[in-house]
Amino acid sequence: MAPTESKEVLTKKLKELAEKNRWNIENRWGVSEQQDDAKRIADQLFALVNGESLEPISAEGQSTGDLSDTDFQGTFTPPDWQVEGDDFPIVGRKFSKAEFIEYVKWVKQKESYLWSPRGITMHHTGFPDLSIRPNGFTEQHMLNMRHGYKNDKGWSAGPHVFTDDHGIWVFNPLSRRGIHSVSYNSTRYAIEMLGNFNSEADYRKPRGKTIRENGMFAAAVLMKYAGISTAKLNFHRHDPETRKTCPGSNINFSDFEDAVLSIVEQV
Ligand SMILES: [Zn+2]
Incomplete structure (x- = not known):
């Protein structure tokens, strides 16, 4: 079947894939996940050059094409990103638990991924x-954090999700690679829970517990609806x-992980 993408769209995809491949090869050749990723991208580049249509990249290299249109209920309208474009875009919006599920499904189906989160x-x-955040985050806080990451740290992206005691904030677009920890930037979503959990004071507060539970919930939803392995x-x-x-x-890791896995069964 003939590809339906315009030349402009194909050129943009080629450029994105080539840039990603160059980064993987230059920075992460010793990491097997990225080496696999680079090989997969090379295959996709050849497919594009040969005029075959390209399916979006998703976790574990599987096509997102297995989600048919009927899997998405279509009533959810995603919010605009607070900052669009290629210069450190952020979504910067708060979601309830129910909204976050719909949003993750929507992104998985409708946005084209520039990375392969796994x-x-x-x-x-x-x-x-x-x-310092007695009422949690605001949209202005999201803009302020972007400013800090960009100007103080020189980053071009940030963590994907923040949780506070009122909800789940999407910061870095889920369809794009974030920056949060040296070894995991290129393969993992980041979820930042508001608080300092080295401190008993924050850990014991009811707010701290709610914020951690929102973090567990966000992780479980990404596993279930963004195709991330448990x-x-x-x-x-x-x-x-x-x-x-x-x-x-x-925070004890195995207790936290057990709680996330039990939420995966429920969402
Ligand atoms: Zn950290």
Whole structure:
């Protein structure tokens, strides 16, 4: 069948794939996941050059084409991104649990992925902690964080999700690679839970518990509806390139993982 994409769209896809491949080869050739990714992209580039249509890249290299239109209920209208374009775009919007499920389904089906997420890394914000954000986040806080990451750290992206005691915030677009931990940026979604969970004070607060539960919920929804394996949850502190205790020394990994897996069964 003849490809339906315009020349402009195909050229854009070719450029994105070529850039991603160059990055993988230059920066992560020793990491088997990225080496596999680079090979898969090379195959896709050949397919494009040969005029075959290209299906979006998704987790584990499987096409997202297995989700038929009937799987998406079509009543959900996603919010506009707060910042669009290629210069550190952010969604910067808050979702209820129910809305987050619909949004993740919508992105999986409707946005074209510029990366192949296949895991989830949990973080805490550390700073700000609960006392600094007594009412959780606002849309302005999202813009402020973008400004900080961009101008103070020189980053071009950030973590995908933040949770507070009022909901689940999507920060970095889910269809794009984020920046959050050296070893996992190219393969894993990041979920940042508001609070400093090295501190008993934050950990014991009812707010802290709600925020962690929202983090668990967000992880479970990404597993179930964004095609992430239930075996691919970890903590920032598992990164051999960091000495941080993130997401906080009070949080036990296996307890956290068990709670996430039980939510996967329910959502
Ligand atoms: Zn972290």
